[in-house]
Amino acid sequence: MEHKIGLKIFRRRLGLSQDEIVEKLGCVKTTYQSWENGRREPSIDIIRKLFVLGAKVEELFGVEYNEMHHLIPKYADENFENKVLSKIESLEKKLNEIIVSKK
Numbered sequence: 001m002e003h004k005i006g007l008k009i010f011r012r013r014l015g016l017s018q019d020e021i022v023e024k025l026g027c028v029k030t031t032y033q034s035w036e037n038g039r040r041e042p043s044i045d046i047i048r049k050l051f052v053l054g055a056k057v058e059e060l061f062g063v064e065y066n067e068m069h070h071l072i073p074k075y076a077d078e079n080f081e082n083k084v085l086s087k088i089e090s091l092e093k094k095l096n097e098i099i100v101s102k103k
Helices: 007-014 018-025 029-036 044-052 057-061 065-071 078-101
Strands: none
Touching (some): 007 018, 007 029, 044 078
């Protein structure tokens, strides 16, 4: 399965050029460009660095909270969606903490 990584969105949110983010990640510009264009995927070490820089799961993997409405059953109560989104945010926070602690 091919994952197109949303690095361009993340880089632009930080206000960085490709040269600047390459320096922060410690990689070669052509390699970074291949990630940003979706031709290759970054290693887990690079993904960890991206999280340390403040990347969000939905930015990197293209999952927006508002795109998940189709996953929520129509019969669910009004608070169900908020519970699901809260759980996702909690898991994202834990993932970031684990990645930072592994540095």
